Amino acid sequence: MSENERDEHSGVETTGHEWDGIKELDNPLPRWWLWIFYACIAFAVVYWILMPAWPGLNGYTPGLLKQSDRADVVSELSALRAQRGRGEALLVSASLQQIEADPELQAHALAVGQSVFGDNCASCHGAGGGGAPGYPNLRDDVWLWGGSLEEIEHTLKVGIRAGHADTRMSMMPAFGRDGLFTAAQIGDLTEYVVALSGREADRAAVTRATPLFAENCAACHMPDGTGMRELGAPNLTDREWLYGGERSEITAQLTNTRNGVMPMWGNRFSPGVIKALAVYVHVNAGGGEPSLIKVEAAAP
Amino acid sequence: MTIIIDRTREKPVSGGPVSVAERQREKAKPRGLYQARVPIYPKLVHGPWRWLKWALLIAMLAIYYITPWIRWERPGALPDQAVLVDFAGARFYLFMIQLWPQEVYFITGLLVMAALALFLVTALFGRLWCGYACPQTVWTDLYIHIERMFEGDRNARMRLDAAPMSFDKLWRKAGKHAVWIGVAFGTGGAWIFYFHDAPQLIRTFWVGTAPMTAYVSCAVLTFTTYVFAGHMREQVCIYMCPWPRIQGAMLDEQSFQVTYLADRGEPRGPHKKAESWDGRGDCIDCNQCVVACPMGIDIRNGAQLECINCGLCIDACDEIMDRVGRPRGLIAYDTDAAVAARCAGQKPQHRLVRPRTVYYAGALVLVAGLMTQGFLTREAIHVHALRDRNPAYVQLQDGSVRNGYTLKIANRGFETAEIEIRYSGIPGAVLNSPGQTASNPLVVRVDPNRVTPLRLFVTAPSAAVGDGSHDAAFEIHAGDRIRSVATAFDYGSSLR
Numbered sequence: 168m169s170e171n172e173r174d175e176h177s178g179v180e181t182t183g184h185e186w187d188g189i190k191e192l193d194n195p196l197p198r199w200w201l202w203i204f205y206a207c208i209a210f211a212v213v214y215w216i217l218m219p220a221w222p223g224l225n226g227y228t229p230g231l232l233k234q235s236d237r238a239d240v241v242s243e244l245s246a247l248r249a250q251r252g253r254g255e256a257l258l259v260s261a262s263l264q265q266i267e268a269d270p271e272l273q274a275h276a277l278a279v280g281q282s283v284f285g286d287n288c289a290s291c292h293g294a295g296g297g298g299a300p301g302y303p304n305l306r307d308d309v310w311l312w313g314g315s316l317e318e319i320e321h322t323l324k325v326g327i328r329a330g331h332a333d334t335r336m337s338m339m340p341a342f343g344r345d346g347l348f349t350a351a352q353i354g355d356l357t358e359y360v361v362a363l364s365g366r367e368a369d370r371a372a373v374t375r376a377t378p379l380f381a382e383n384c385a386a387c388h389m390p391d392g393t394g395m396r397e398l399g400a401p402n403l404t405d406r407e408w409l410y411g412g413e414r415s416e417i418t419a420q421l422t423n424t425r426n427g428v429m430p431m432w433g434n435r436f437s438p439g440v441i442k443a444l445a446v447y448v449h450v451n452a453g454g455g456e457p458s459l460i461k462v463e464a465a466a467p
Numbered sequence: 468m469t470i471i472i473d474r475t476r477e478k479p480v481s482g483g484p485v486s487v488a489e490r491q492r493e494k495a496k497p498r499g500l501y502q503a504r505v506p507i508y509p510k511l512v513h514g515p516w517r518w519l520k521w522a523l524l525i526a527m528l529a530i531y532y533i534t535p536w537i538r539w540e541r542p543g544a545l546p547d548q549a550v551l552v553d554f555a556g557a558r559f560y561l562f563m564i565q566l567w568p569q570e571v572y573f574i575t576g577l578l579v580m581a582a583l584a585l586f587l588v589t590a591l592f593g594r595l596w597c598g599y600a601c602p603q604t605v606w607t608d609l610y611i612h613i614e615r616m617f618e619g620d621r622n623a624r625m626r627l628d629a630a631p632m633s634f635d636k637l638w639r640k641a642g643k644h645a646v647w648i649g650v651a652f653g654t655g656g657a658w659i660f661y662f663h664d665a666p667q668l669i670r671t672f673w674v675g676t677a678p679m680t681a682y683v684s685c686a687v688l689t690f691t692t693y694v695f696a697g698h699m700r701e702q703v704c705i706y707m708c709p710w711p712r713i714q715g716a717m718l719d720e721q722s723f724q725v726t727y728l729a730d731r732g733e734p735r736g737p738h739k740k741a742e743s744w745d746g747r748g749d750c751i752d753c754n755q756c757v758v759a760c761p762m763g764i765d766i767r768n769g770a771q772l773e774c775i776n777c778g779l780c781i782d783a784c785d786e787i788m789d790r791v792g793r794p795r796g797l798i799a800y801d802t803d804a805a806v807a808a809r810c811a812g813q814k815p816q817h818r819l820v821r822p823r824t825v826y827y828a829g830a831l832v833l834v835a836g837l838m839t840q841g842f843l844t845r846e847a848i849h850v851h852a853l854r855d856r857n858p859a860y861v862q863l864q865d866g867s868v869r870n871g872y873t874l875k876i877a878n879r880g881f882e883t884a885e886i887e888i889r890y891s892g893i894p895g896a897v898l899n900s901p902g903q904t905a906s907n908p909l910v911v912r913v914d915p916n917r918v919t920p921l922r923l924f925v926t927a928p929s930a931a932v933g934d935g936s937h938d939a940a941f942e943i944h945a946g947d948r949i950r951s952v953a954t955a956f957d958y959g960s961s962l963r
Contacts, residue, residue, distance in 0.1 A: 267901060270919075273901070274920070277922075293857060293858070294857050295855060295856070295857030295858050296858075297857055297858030297861070298858075304858070304861060306858055306861045306869075306871070307861040307862065307863055307864075307869070308863045308864055309863075309864055402864075405864045406862060406864075406866070407862075407864070449901070450901040450922055451871065451922070453869065453899065453901065453924045453926075454899070454900070454901025454922075454924075
């Protein structure tokens with residue numbers, strides 16, 4: 168091979184190619200670049216052998232390592248299920264009372280319950296379970312459907328006014344909207360309910376509403392207004408109001424009754440998770456049997 | 468039309484570089500920004516300081532290698548390793564002491580004490596740490612010893628390095644590096660035993676089931692030991708280590724350091740047998756102090772950043788002084804002030820008690836006292852009270868008010884503890900923990916060696932609490948100790 172032409176200024180060899188009088192200098196690549204390039208080629212060959220690489224007629228070459236993201240996900244999921252299975256089995260085999268009484272089981276149930284509550288319940292009941300207007304406070308001792316462990320577990324399973332056959336169901340009529348009461352009657356009843364909870368009320372209106380309450384409301388809320396847990400009828404004599412205790416809020420509830428819905432969780436969570444959630448709610452409401460003390464009803 | 472711009476054809480500016488290409492060629496020339504390492508071939512010396520260094524080397528390597536294998540009986544499933552940094556279990560074990568991550572301030576205090584002790588020792592006796600105890604010094608010394616075993620002493624090594632490659636050179640070099648790497652691996656390998664149960668790890672390490680951190684730590688330390696002790700040596704001290712630069716602030720003219728007694732040695736010069744020593748110094752300029760120096764410096768130039776005060780030049784010089792029949796100690800541990808005093812014809816005075824040393828000693832005693840006090844009053848039971856903030860309170864049907872708390876009860880002891888929790892500050896308040904009847908005080912049992920979370924509810928009659936946040940406290944009675952944990956009791960619409 169003959170000596171290539173040298174560029175007179177730079178002293179670098181040319182490639183011998185010429186375009187319109189421009190000649191290309193044959194500057195070599197930096198050595199470090201070249202070696203990295205060769206290393207990449209070597210790496211690629213190793214990669215073809217070890218990892219899935221080449222498409223074929225019946226799929227692809229699996230590589231010596233048999234790497235598969237899909238298989239990884241499957242094995243990780245089954246490992247997760249196995250790991251959760253142990254806790255699940257513990258929760259299923261113990262009664263709710265046992266779970267709450269045993270420190271280890273209780274800690275496990277609270278951990279599971281906290282994360283499930285945060286993901287599914289907190290959006291309505293609040294992160295701490297403190298409730299919001301229309302969404303019951305789960306931290307106090309007022310329970311529309313019962314506050315024992317079993318009752319909470321059942322409510323969780325079947326939901327409230329949800330699609331389940333055994334769902335917790337109560338339906339207060341929309342007295343105003345459906346034309347059952349006139350606006351004046353609703354005004355009188357509002358005063359009556361205000362009086363029930365021991366507050367100052369218009370005595371004349373209370374007297375006018377007394378027969379109305381006895382005929383229309385006492386069947387569920389009981390003649391003294393203390394409610395009936397079996398029917399999910401709230402106690403009207405305490406200070407807890409699901410939809411608010413101000414006169415305007417009571418009037419609104421009598422007129423356009425709202426009957427809130429809680430989904431049934433029995434078909435979404437495993438029995439162990441439902442149990443953990445029941446224990447979590449129960450513990451955070453103080454645990455034990457909820458107090459049955461009621462505020463003395465003010466005589467209307 | 469194509470316009471060709473060829474800057475290489477531009478006329479060079481007079482006086483400047485000839486052309487762009489010329490300038491680029493100029494650029495491509497190697498620049499002297501970095502100085503290549505000047506190889507140092509320290510000569511083996513014999514003498515008391517050398518022996519002291521050998522003894523300390525063996526003692527410190529023994530401590531390093533043996534410590535993880537010391538067993539220490541602990542109750543239950545706790546590790547039986549005397550010294551163990553258990554990251555997985557989040558505990559630090561040191562014989563009878565067990566520290567939790569929350570108590571890392573004890574480690575901090577220990578490091579502060581180590582730093583102050585280093586300051587004090589440096590102010591008094593110079594760089595004793597650098598010369599005798601620093602791992603860099605110890606391992607470099609060991610590596611130089613290995614080098615000497617394969618390649619011989621100073622002159623033989625210099626000849627070998629200058630000689631062309633031969634079979635003799637090859638096996639000596641290869642053997643040296645193989646042993647170096649072996650020692651490096653042993654160094655990294657011993658390190659990981661401080662973090663896992665040693666007898667178990669030594670088995671799992673070889674069958675490949677040890678944690679990845681063990682392999683990575685071992686590999687990193689193997690690499691750094693081989694590079695630092697084998698190849699970089701004095702460069703670590705001179706360029707990487709901050710301490711030689713900091714210690715200048717600790718040293719003064721009264722600090723004992725390896726010193727060439729210029730008052731006695733100068734004027735130096737070659738000396739022939741039977742010549743008179745009158746009118747001249749004791750230094751015969753034999754250069755033995757220089758060839759013995761592992762840092763490659765001349766101690767006769769005075770105190771230097773590079774000098775690690777290892778004392779090897781003292782041994783080298785004493786040997787020569789014996790041979791020429793002059794008293795030992797031309798190079799000795801002495802102070803600059805003493806040398807200056809003798810030069811001026813005065814009697815040297817050594818002052819160990821100086822404001823500087825008093826400050827350092829005082830600070831050291833203070834920190835040590837605080838540490839001891841903290842350690843002696845360390846309590847096994849530690850309680851944190853976390854008040855529920857959402858909701859801040861709930862009102863019950865009977866009108867009473869309830870606040871929720873989570874108590875994090877840490878039991879640092881090795882036995883189950885029974886503690887009594889009393890809520891104070893709110894009259895009529897009762898405590899209850901889920902599953903227990905309400906009472907005040909409440910008695911709970913806490914498992915040893917862990918943090919037990921305890922849900923607690925405090926219920927008080929609303930008549931007893933007004934609107935707002937009230938100061939309250941959990942009084943923890945554990946054994947004969949009572950500890951009060953401040954908290955608050957909330958009630959009122961403003962907090963809702």
